[in-house]
Structure formats: structure tokens, C-alpha cells
Amino acid sequence: MRQLLSQRQRLSWGPWALLAVGAGAVLLAILAMQPIRDEDLWWHELIGSEILATRSVSGLGNSWAPLGDQGWTTTQWLSEVLYAVAVAAGGWQAVIVLRVLVAALTLGGLFVALFPRNNPRAAVVVYLITVAGTALWLSRDRPQTLTLPLTLLLAAWLQGALTGRLPRWYWVGAVTLLWSSLHGSWVLVPAVFLLVTLVDFVQPLPGRRARAAALTLTGGLAGLVNPAGVAGLTAIARFRASTGHILEWGPTPLATTYGVMLLAMVLLHAIAWARSSAVPRDEALVALALIALGLAAIRNVPTAMILLAPITAARLTVVLRPAPPPSPVEERRVRGIATAMMLLAACFALTWAIVAQPTAVGPTTLVAKLATIDPPPRVLNSYELGGLVARFGPPGVEVAIDGRADRYPPDYVDRYLAADDTLRDWRQLLDEVTPDVALLKTDTALARKLRAEGWMSRGEADGYVLLIAP
Amino acid sequence: MVSASQPIRDADIWWHRWIGQEILSTRSVAGLGAEWAPFGDLTWRTTQWFPEVLYAWLGDLAGWSAITGLRVLAAVAISLVVAWSILPGRPALVAVPIYCLTLLGLIPFAVQDRPQTLALVLAGLLSVQTSRWLLEDRIPRVWVVLLLSAVWANLHGSWVLVPLTLGLLAVGKAFSASPGRTAILRYCAIVLAGIAGGFATPAGLSSVTAVARFSERTNLLTEWQPTALTALYALPLGLSLAVLLWAWARGPVVPADELVFAAGLTIFALLANRNVSYSLLLLAPVVAARLAVVYPHRSLVGRREANLLAVATALVLLVGLALAWWQHATTDPLALAAPRRIAALLGDAPEPVGVLNSYGASGVLLEFSGGNVQLAIDGRADRYPSDYSSSYLDAVRSLQDWQALVEQVVPDVAVLKRDEALADHLQDQGWTVTLRDGEYLLLEPPVDR
Numbered sequence: 001m002r003q004l005l006s007q008r009q010r011l012s013w014g015p016w017a018l019l020a021v022g023a024g025a026v027l028l029a030i031l032a033m034q035p036i037r038d039e040d041l042w043w044h045e046l047i048g049s050e051i052l053a054t055r056s057v058s059g060l061g062n063s064w065a066p067l068g069d070q071g072w073t074t075t076q077w078l079s080e081v082l083y084a085v086a087v088a089a090g091g092w093q094a095v096i097v098l099r100v101l102v103a104a105l106t107l108g109g110l111f112v113a114l115f116p117r118n119n120p121r122a123a124v125v126v127y128l129i130t131v132a133g134t135a136l137w138l139s140r141d142r143p144q145t146l147t148l149p150l151t152l153l154l155a156a157w158l159q160g161a162l163t164g165r166l167p168r169w170y171w172v173g174a175v176t177l178l179w180s181s182l183h184g185s186w187v188l189v190p191a192v193f194l195l196v197t198l199v200d201f202v203q204p205l206p207g208r209r210a211r212a213a214a215l216t217l218t219g220g221l222a223g224l225v226n227p228a229g230v231a232g233l234t235a236i237a238r239f240r241a242s243t244g245h246i247l248e249w250g251p252t253p254l255a256t257t258y259g260v261m262l263l264a265m266v267l268l269h270a271i272a273w274a275r276s277s278a279v280p281r282d283e284a285l286v287a288l289a290l291i292a293l294g295l296a297a298i299r300n301v302p303t304a305m306i307l308l309a310p311i312t313a314a315r316l317t318v319v320l321r322p323a324p325p326p327s328p329v330e331e332r333r334v335r336g337i338a339t340a341m342m343l344l345a346a347c348f349a350l351t352w353a354i355v356a357q358p359t360a361v362g363p364t365t366l367v368a369k370l371a372t373i374d375p376p377p378r379v380l381n382s383y384e385l386g387g388l389v390a391r392f393g394p395p396g397v398e399v400a401i402d403g404r405a406d407r408y409p410p411d412y413v414d415r416y417l418a419a420d421d422t423l424r425d426w427r428q429l430l431d432e433v434t435p436d437v438a439l440l441k442t443d444t445a446l447a448r449k450l451r452a453e454g455w456m457s458r459g460e461a462d463g464y465v466l467l468i469a470p
Numbered sequence: 471m472v473s474a475s476q477p478i479r480d481a482d483i484w485w486h487r488w489i490g491q492e493i494l495s496t497r498s499v500a501g502l503g504a505e506w507a508p509f510g511d512l513t514w515r516t517t518q519w520f521p522e523v524l525y526a527w528l529g530d531l532a533g534w535s536a537i538t539g540l541r542v543l544a545a546v547a548i549s550l551v552v553a554w555s556i557l558p559g560r561p562a563l564v565a566v567p568i569y570c571l572t573l574l575g576l577i578p579f580a581v582q583d584r585p586q587t588l589a590l591v592l593a594g595l596l597s598v599q600t601s602r603w604l605l606e607d608r609i610p611r612v613w614v615v616l617l618l619s620a621v622w623a624n625l626h627g628s629w630v631l632v633p634l635t636l637g638l639l640a641v642g643k644a645f646s647a648s649p650g651r652t653a654i655l656r657y658c659a660i661v662l663a664g665i666a667g668g669f670a671t672p673a674g675l676s677s678v679t680a681v682a683r684f685s686e687r688t689n690l691l692t693e694w695q696p697t698a699l700t701a702l703y704a705l706p707l708g709l710s711l712a713v714l715l716w717a718w719a720r721g722p723v724v725p726a727d728e729l730v731f732a733a734g735l736t737i738f739a740l741l742a743n744r745n746v747s748y749s750l751l752l753l754a755p756v757v758a759a760r761l762a763v764v765y766p767h768r769s770l771v772g773r774r775e776a777n778l779l780a781v782a783t784a785l786v787l788l789v790g791l792a793l794a795w796w797q798h799a800t801t802d803p804l805a806l807a808a809p810r811r812i813a814a815l816l817g818d819a820p821e822p823v824g825v826l827n828s829y830g831a832s833g834v835l836l837e838f839s840g841g842n843v844q845l846a847i848d849g850r851a852d853r854y855p856s857d858y859s860s861s862y863l864d865a866v867r868s869l870q871d872w873q874a875l876v877e878q879v880v881p882d883v884a885v886l887k888r889d890e891a892l893a894d895h896l897q898d899q900g901w902t903v904t905l906r907d908g909e910y911l912l913l914e915p916p917v918d919r
Contacts, residue, residue, distance in 0.1 A: 251698035254740045263740070267733060270715055274724035284719040288712050295699050295708070422867065423894040445891030448869040452895070 013334040014326040016120035017111075020127045021338040024107040025345030027131060031103050031139055032096060032349035035359040038140040040403040041083065041095065042360075042387030044076075048084025051077055057227040064390040065402050066378075067433070072407040075228045075235045078181035079143030092360075095141050096353035102145055103138045104346065107131065109152040110306070114313050120323055122316035125268065130309045133261030134302040143183040144299065150179050151306045154192055159310045161196040161212060162283055164205040169218045176222035184235040188303060190219035195289055196282075203282035235406065248298040258301045262294045265308055272315040279315070287311055360388070363464040366439060367392045373468075377436035380429075382464065383417060385439055400433040420446045438467040471790060473545035473581050474798040477805035478538060482849040483525065483583040484807075484833030486518075487537075488841065490526025493519055499672045503853075506822070506836055507845050509879070510854040517627045517677045521585035534803040537583055542798055544588055545581045549573060551594030555601055555755045561768045564761040568710070572754040575706025580747035589626035592618060593751045596632060601755035603639055604731055609656060610636070612663045619667025627680040631748055633664030638734040642727030683852040693744040707739055707750045710757050717760040724760070732756060809910035812885055813838030826881035828866065828890060831910060835885060846879040866892045884913040 043061065050060050051074070058073040074080060086094035110130060114123040137145050153175060157167050172189065180186035193216040200209040224233060253259050269287055273279055287308060294304030326334065367389055370377060376396030379389050386402025401408060401416055408416075419426040423445045438455065440447040442465045451457065455467040485503065492502050493516070500515040516522060528536040556569045581587050595618060602608040615632065622629035640657035643649060649657070671677050684694060699708040714732060718724050732753060739749035771779065804810070809831060816823045817839035824844045827835055832848035847854060847862055854862075864870035869891050884901065886893035887909050897903065900916035 251700040253696055253698060255696040270718065270733070271729060273715060273719040274729050277722045279719035281720070284716055288715060292700075292712075418889070421891075422889045423891040424889045426894070443868060443870060445868040445895075449891070449895060449898075452898070 012120065012325050013331045013338065014120050014323070015334065016124040016323075017115055018334045018338050020111055020115070020124050021341055023128055023131060024111065025341045027107065027135060027138070028100060028103055028345045028349045029352075031135075032100050032352040033356070034099075034139050035361050036092060036095060036141055037361045038142045039362065039384040040387055041141045042391035043402050043404065044080045044143065044387075045083045045087050046387070046391055047074055048077075048080035048082070049088075051081055052084055061390070061402070061404070061407075064393075064398055065386070065404075065407070066398055067400060068404070068408040068412070072404065073228050073231045075180075075184040075231060076143040076182060077227055078178075079146050079183060082146070083141070092358045093354055093356075096356075096358050097350060099139070099141055099145070100346075100349045100353055102149065104349075105149045106134070106138060106152065106306075109149055110309065113152060113156055113310050117317075118313040119317040119320045122313045122320055126265070126309050126313040126316065129261050129264050129268070130305050133258045133265070133305045136258055137302040144185060144302075147179055147183045147185055148302060148306065150175060150182075151188070151303055154189060155307045155310050158192050158196070158286065158307060159314070161193075161208070162280070162286065162311070164208050166196075166208065166211045166215060169215060172215050172218050173222040176219045177225055180223040180226045180228075185303065186219075186223045187233065190216045190223065192307070193219055195286060199282040199285045202285065203280050205282075250298060252295050252298050252301055258298070262291075262301055262305060265305055265312060266291050268316060269308070269312050272312065272319050275319045276315065283311060283315070360392075361462075362388050363439065363462045363466075364388070364392060365461045366459055366464055366466040369458055369466055370394055370397055370437070373437065378434065380433050380435035380438040380440070382420065382440050382444075383413075385464070389439065400435060420444050423449055436469055438469075439464060440467070441465075471794045471797055472577050474538075474542045474794040475801055476538075476541075476582075477801055477807075478534065478583050478803050479806055480582040480584045481830045481833050483537065484837035485849055486522045486585065487525045487529050488836055489516055490519075490522035490524070491530075493523050494526055503848070503850070506841055506843055507832075507848050507850075507853070509846060509858065510850075514850060514853040515673055515676045517671075517673045517680045518585040518625060519672060520624045521588050521626070525583075535798070538801070538803045539798060541581060541583050541587060542794060544591060545577055547591045548576060548581065548587075548594055551591060551598070552576070552751065552754060555594060555597045555751075556758045560758050560762045561766060563767060563769065564765050565758045568713070568754055568758040568761065571706050571709060571713075572750055575703075575710075575750045576747055579703040585626045586628065586744070589622060589628050590747060590751065592622045592625065593628075593631065593748050596635060597752045597755060600635055600639055600731075600752060601759070603636075604642075604727060604756065605759050610660055612659050615660050616663040616667045619664045620670040621667075623668040623671040623673075623677055627677055627684075628748065629668045629677070630681060632667065633661050634738075635735075635752060636664050637661045639727065639731055642730035642734075645730060646726035680852060694742045697740050697743050697746055699740070701743075703743065704739075704746050707746050707753075710750060710753055711736060714753070714757045714760060717757070717764050721760060721764040728756065728760070807834050807838070809885060809907035809912075810834060810838045811907040812905055812910060812912045813843075815905060815912065816883070817842045824880060824882045826876065826879050826884040826886070828885060828887050828910070829863070831885055831887075846881065866890050869895055881915075883915075885910055886913065887911075 046064070047060050051057060054060075057077045059071055060074060061072070062070050082098070083095065086098050090097065110127060114127050118126075134148065137148065157172075160166065172193070176186055176189045179189060193212045196212040197209055197216060200212060220233075224230060228235075252262060254263050269291075273284070290304050290308045290311075293300050294308075362385065367385075370379070370389070371394040373394075376394045376398070378398040378400070379393070380400050381389055383401055384403065386399040386404075389397060389399050390402060401413070405413060415425060415429060418424040419429040420440065421444060426446055426449065437458075438447070438450055440450075442460055442463055447465055447467065450467050451465075454470040456470070458466045458468055460466075488506075489502050493499060496502075499519045501513050502516060503514070504512045524540070525537055528540060532539075552572050553569060556572065557565050576590065580590060599610040599614065599618070603610060615636065619629055619632040622632060640661055643657065644654065668677060669675070673680075697704050699705075699711075711732075735749040735753050739745050813835045816825070816835065819842055822842050822844050823839075824846075825835060826846050829847055829849070832845050835843050835845060836848070847859065851859065861871060862875060865872040865875040866886065867890060872892055872895065884892070884896055886896075888911055889909070893911050893913065896913050896915075901913040902916075903911050904914050905912040
């Protein structure tokens with residue numbers, strides 16, 4: 001196994017590789033045709049513009065969100081600036097182009113990580129499962145997605161660490177620095193090297209422990225050298241405290257596409273372990289830790305799957321019989337078809353992204369109606385609509401809550417969601433927010449209650465209702 | 471001790487006891503509970519008549535303490551049967567931690583005052599049979615399977631696990647060992663015996679279709695929701711699976727039947743919360759056996775040391791039993807029963823009171839009003855059409871078509887939780903809160919309604 005992990009082979013272009021390229025090409029084309037679904041993108045872009053204007057990463061978004069922590073510091077400033085620059089340069093189409101580029105980089109990186117060194121049958125199964133498990137995140141325009149190519153790099157480092165090969169400290173430092181500016185998930189870098197340090201106690205390799213510990217320190221320190229400072233390190237704890245009701249921080253439900261894919265990956269791993277003997281302890285512990293990471297929260301699923309993929313493929317390669325190599329003629333033909341497919345998909349995706357007008361998912365027509373209200377209203381909004389209202393509402397509009405969960409005291413988020421769902425203390429919430437209008441899901445208890453209290457409907461769209469206070 | 475110190479937590483035990491009393495008086499398992507629950511299927515048939523009769527008989531004989539006493543006995547029986555399936559012949563160093571982990575997953579979460587708890591004892595016996603077949607190739611006898619299935623079917627609808635688990639094992643065996651025709655016929659006979667035994671109940675075919683009926687109404691039942699392996703109740707199973715994966719990784723090649731069996735039970739556990747305890751029980755001997763292959767070390771003890779250990783074990787057991795008895799005697803079994811004060815008030819009414827009630831309050835309202843209620847819904851999820859229960863919950867929780875529900879039920883009062891949207895809204899509609907009982911409110915409609 002160790003020899004296998006350290007052995008880099010030449011990629012043989014057989015039918016399995018073609019299948020993977022074909023699936024990747026189809027996914028790229030589909031991704032380009034998706035509307036903008038991520039409800040947080042709108043405020044990310046607003047925050048990015050504000051950073052560019054103020055040259056500060058603190059005290060942002062107070063003009064449209066008067067409640068919550070006025071000194072809030074963003075932990076993903078570079079992603080937000082990137083989105084703001086993209087939109088300023090090329091409109092919302094540029095966001096789609098960025099999405100396609102990140103997806104292409106991720107899919108290509110995954111292909112390179114899996115195919116050249118593994119049995120192609122093992123590689124294709126793991127590739128397809130990983131792609132299906134991460135497709136949801138690839139379709140979302142959010143800072144976490146921008147870090148997926150970096151996760152692939154971390155996966156390669158982790159796989160190397162299992163054979164005793166560790167990256168140079170300056171690479172780790174540079175990547176962590178970039179990652180910490182893009183998204184709070186940079187803590188994965190020191191966490192992975194800490195894991196390697198710990199598993200070396202049960203499966204020692206010469207010199208690995210000390211170097212992995214040094215890389216843990218390097219990653220930790222590099223992550224702090226960004227404008228958010230220590231706030232970047234404590235972000236996870238803040239989010240955890242504020243996000244009891246936010247779906248993607250909840251445990252991974254296995255009855256979903258990504259849940260089933262994670263389970264399939266675990267099953268593949270289980271089969272590979274069961275059919276091979278004496279798997280090294282470090283590999284077993286690392287894989288179990290990654291499985292636990294994936295199960296712990298929905299948002300960990302793509303990270304866990306990408307980190308697991310090379311380890312799973314390598315272990316399956318040990319178990320499977322070697323595949324016969326394709327003939328040179330077949331290889332040439334397959335390589336040609338694969339290149340053509342990729343080019344075609346890239347052309348289609350980019351053309352579609354540029355030509356088609358991207359649409360936003362959500363009640364944009366109701367948000368547009370806010371402009372007819374004078375003065376600009378304060379909105380009692382569904383949690384997920386904060387960004388949409390702030391971005392597309394009239395200048396001066398104010399939202400009661402937005403997607404920046406760590407900006408609000410945990411009890412405020414709890415009370416807000418409980419009032420919306422079950423009417424618990426809804427009058428106190430209204431007294432606190434003093435809204436002029438409400439933009440809520442049509443079927444929530446609060447929407448029905450406000451109607452009964454005399455709030456007038458100004459329209460319904462996409463499952464939401466706009467209500468004007470009496 | 472843990473089991474003995476708990477008051478009654480199960481919201482359904484109250485109506486189980488009433489149904490048991492009705493079975494005893496009518497000698498029928500169909501058309502039960504129609505008097506106090508006028509909505510839903512009036513010909514409803516119970517699939518767990520024996521525990522219900524047992525609860526009724528014990529309650530009449532010695533009160534609620536007898537029912538919680540039965541739970542403690544069930545906990546002891548489960549502990550013993552798990553010990554039987556895990557400990558014999560395996561190194562203590564691996565078998566004891568797995569035994570403790572299994573009990574940790576079963577006793578605090580799955581052992582409650584409900585028919586399923588009694589079924590867990592039989593699941594332990596099934597676990598003994600399946601582990602012998604899987605690990606030692608000792609195929610269960612047909613009459614044992616038939617008996618197990620027949621007894622189980624009279625306790626709880628989960629008897630279908632007998633043919634399902636044995637079928638899973640038969641498939642695994644067929645995969646791994648290419649058995650001959652005779653062996654395959656024997657496998658089929660075992661599975662058929664498991665199915666046939668399940669029909670030996672007064673519920674008949676209804677006990678087979680119960681699972682389908684319940685799974686259509688999962689919106690009412692949190693325990694039918696898919697399992698999250700990181701939730702507290704599922705952590706012991708998650709840890710067991712992690713240990714099994716570790717043992718597979720570190721040990722020699724694993725036979726295909728073990729893979730099929732473990733994968734099947736894992737998927738079964740993930741489908742619904744309520745399946746976790748069964749999977750944990752059935753997997754436990756496999757985990758212990760596989761771990762024993764990787765870590766076969768045994769600690770040898772001398773005769774004198776063994777005697778001392780036996781005495782110490784007996785002492786621990788005696789002290790444990792004494793403490794459990796003391797815990798049981800000093801715990802109020804009704805400490806968590808709510809809303810009892812509201813129920814008692816309704817019980818004083820001159821004639822049965824029509825109640826628009828929270829789903830979880832039905833049993834207590836029935837029991838502590840002395841049956842002087844007509845409930846709009848109760849814990850027998852399979853008794854109500856799924857559209858009735860869905861619209862009921864939507865109205866109570868998010869006010870959807872609440873007027874239609876009130877017009878359909880025409881309640882004399884409403885008993886709702888404070889945090890249910892309808893409770894707040896009815897107050898705005900002129901209903902008055904006449905009693906607050908913990909988290910529940912008793913609401914009476916305006917006089918001019």
C-alpha cells in the first residue's frame with residue numbers, strides 16, 4: 001500500500017477515464033445553466049463592495065442591517081471582494097463564469113488526483129461518487145466553493161503524509177494565508193496536520209511527527225495573518241453558537257443525494273478494508289476521522305469527500321485486480337474524444353454563462369415592490385431573504401436579519417426563527433424590530449398571524465408574501 | 471439503576487393501558503378506543519395486544535409502579551441476553567467494552583414503558599441466533615425461528631425483523647459460500663418460518679402491513695425520521711460501526727456474508743431512529759467477534775483470583791439490584807406526566823369533553839380524566855388518514871386552515887402547548903386560558919361562538 005501510495009504512474013487513457021471526463025463535462029454544462037441560488041451571495045457582494053470602498057473588514061453592512069453587532073468583522077473578505085469585482089466588471093454573468101471556472105478546476109484536480117495513480121475502475125467509481133456528493137456545492141456561488149480546489153491540494157498533502165512525504169512549510173503557509181482570506185474553513189489545514197501528528201503516535205514513520213507538528217503551527221499562524229486576525233480562528237465557535245437552526249450546520253442527513261454519496265464512499269471504504277488485510281493504523285484513523293467530519297455537519301460533506309477520495313481510491317486499488325492497459329491506438333482515440341468533450345463543455349458553459357441572463361432564485365418581484373414604498377421601509381424578513389432585500393431593495397431599506405449568523409446574538413436568532421415558526425413571543429419581536437413591512441414565507445405561522453392582525457398583502461411570489469403594516 | 475430511576479417518559483403508555491383494558495373487557499383486538507377518539511378509523515386493530523393487556527393487568531394490580539417495574543425487569547433481561555450474545559468465549563478486553571457500549575445505547579434511550587422494549591428482549595435472542603449462524607455456521611432451527619417470530623408478533627409489529635434479518639443472512643451466505651441445494655432449501659425454510667410465525671396473532675395480516683401504514687405517517691412520529699449518526703441516541707451505534715471498520719481494516723480478509731449483514735443492518739438503522747436499537751443489538755456480537763480476531767489476547771487468572779472475581783461480581787450485582795430497587799421505590803412514576811391538572815379538571819365535567827389537543831398530550835388527557843374526553847387525535851398514528859394528521863399538525867403548528875379544523879372537530883376546549891402557533895392565535899380569537907399546566911394551556915372558546 002505504501003509503495004502504491006508513493007508511486008506516481010502515467011495516466012492511461014482508457015474507457016473509465018473517458019467516462020469520468022464525460023461526467024465532468026456534462027456537470028460543467030449543467031452548472032452553467034443553473035440560476036443563482038445561494039441566498040447569501042447578495043450580501044457577500046454588498047460586503048465586498050463596502051470593503052473596496054472603505055478598505056476595512058470591520059463594521060460592515062450596518063446601513064442595511066441596523067440590528068446585531070455593529071462592529072462585525074468578515075472572515076471571508078477576499079471571496080467577497082472577488083464577487084464584488086466580478087459583478088462590477090461583468091455583471092451577474094461573471095459570477096456564473098467564476099462558478100464554472102472553480103468547478104472545472106475542482107473536477108480537473110480531482111481527476112488528476114485519482115486517475116494517474118490508481119486502478120481506473122477504482123478511480124472512476126470514487127470520482128463519480130465524489131462529484132455527485134459535491135455537485136450541490138459546486139452549483140452554489142459562495143466563498144466555501146472557492147476553497148474546494150484548495151481542499152484538493154490539502155487532500156494530496158494528506159495522502160502524501162500517510163507515506164511520510166510532507167509539503168514544504170512555505171507552501172503550507174502560503175496556501176493557508178490565501179485560504180483564510182477566502183473562507184473560515186482554513187482551520188482544516190492545521191487540523192489535518194495535527195491529525196497526522198497524532199496518528200503518528202500509533203503508526204510512527206521516521207521524522208513525520210515533528211514535521212507535521214511544525215506544519216500544524218505554520219498553518220495555524222499563517223491563518224491568523226489576515227485582516228480578520230483571531231476572529232478568523234474563533235469564527236467556527238461563533239457560528240456554532242448562532243446556528244442551531246441553520247440547516248447546513250446540522251448533522252448530515254443520509255436520506256439526501258450528498259448523504260447517500262457520503263454513505264457510498266464509506267461503504268466503498270468498508271469493502272476495501274474488509275477485503276484487504278492489516279491496513280496501516282494511520283490510514284484507518286485518518287479515514288475514520290474524515291468520515292466523522294462528514295457526518296458531523298452538512299457543510300463538511302464536500303470537504304470530507306474530497307479529502308477521503310484519494311485514500312479510498314488507493315485502498316480500492318489494492319483490492320481490485322489490475323486492469324489491462326489500453327492499446328496505444330485506443331489510448332489516442334480516447335484522449336482525443338476526452339479532449340473534444342472537455343473543450344465542447346467549456347465552450348458551451350462559458351457561452352451560456354456570458355449570453356444567458358442569470359436569474360436569481362427568490363421573490364425578486366416582491367423585493368422590487370419595496371421601491372414603491374416611501375420612505376424606504378424596515379423589513380421583517382425571512383432569515384434567508386436578508387441579502388436579497390438588501391441588494392435589490394431600494395436605497396435605505398433595512399432588514400431585521402440577514403445570513404450573517406455570527407453577527408447576531410444567538411438568542412436573537414433563536415427568538416426570530418421561533419416567532420416566525422411558532423409565534424413564540426412574536427409581539428416582542430415586532431416591538432423590537434418595528435417593521436413597516438414583512439416579507440415572509442406564505443405558509444409560516446407568523447405570515448398567517450400578521451394577515452389576521454390586519455396586515456395587508458401586496459402580493460405573493462415564489463412561496464413568499466409581502467405584507468404592509470396596518 | 472438508570473432504568474429504575476426514570477419516571478414514565480413514554481407519551482403512549484397511557485392509551486396502551488386503556489386499549490389493554492378494552493381488550494380484556496371486549497375480548498377483541500378490533501374497533502378499540504372509538505369512544506374517546508371519535509375521529510379516524512373506527513375499526514382500528516391493534517398490533518401489540520399482549521403488552522397492552524399486560525400493562526392493563528399490571529396497572530390494575532399494583533398501579534404505575536408495577537409498569538415501571540416491568541421496564542426494569544425488561545432492562546435486566548436485555549442486559550442478560552446481550553451478555554449471552556457477546557461475552558461467552560471472547561476475550562474480556564474486547565467483549566466487555568462492546569457489551570458496555572451496547573447497553574449504553576439501549577438502556578437510556580430504548581428501554582421505556584412501551585411494547586417495543588419488550589420486543590428488544592426477543593431481538594436479543596434473535597441476535598444470538600444470527601451471530602451463531604454468521605460466525606459459527608450454526609443454522610437456527612426452524613421451530614426456534616417459528617416460535618420466536620410468533621411470540622414477537624404478539625408483542626410488537628417489529629417481528630418482521632425475524633424474516634428480514636434471517637433473509638439478509640441467507641443472501642450473504644449464498645454470496646460467500648456457494649451453498650448446495652439442500653442448504654438453500656434450508657435457508658428458505660428458515661425465512662418462511664419467520665414469516666409464518668408472524669401470522670400467529672389475532673391481528674393477522676394487519677400486523678404485516680403495519681410498517682407500511684406507519685411509514686406513511688412519519689410526519690407525526692419523530693422516531694420514524696431518518697437517523698443522524700451523530701445524534702446522542704445514535705452515538706453508540708456510530709462508535710460500534712467505527713470499531714467494526716477499524717477491526718476490518720486491521721484484521722484479515724472479511725467474508726462477504728459479514729459485509730452484507732453489517733451493511734444491511736447499517737442501512738436499516740439509518741432509515742429511522744427507532745431502528746437504531748435493533749441494529750445495535752444485532753451488530754454487537756459481530757463487532758465483538760471481529761475485534762477478538764484482531765486482539766485475541768486473553769488475561770489468564772488463577773483459581774483463587776477467579777473465585778475472588780466471582781464474589782466481587784456477585785456483590786456488585788447485589789448492590790446494583792438493591793440500589794435499583796431503592797431508586798424504583800423512591801421515584802415518582804408520574805413525575806413527567808403532563809398535563810395532569812388539566813386532565814383532572816376535564817375528568818370532573820358532567821359529560822365527555824371534546825378536546826382539540828396537542829398530539830403528544832392525548833394519552834395523559836385520556837388517562838387522568840378517567841376517559842371523560844373525546845380527543846381530536848391520539849398517539850395511534852396508523853388510525854388516522856395521513857391527510858387528516860398532516861392538516862391537523864399544519865393547523866396547530868402553522869395555522870394552515872385552522873378554521874376548517876376547528877369546524878371539523880367542534881371542540882369544547884383546546885389543550886395545546888404554549889409554543890404551538892394555534893394556542894396564541896386562539897387567544898386572539900377570543901378563547902380564554904382557564905388553566906396553565908406546565909407547558910400546556912387549557913383554552914375555552916368564547917361564549918358566543
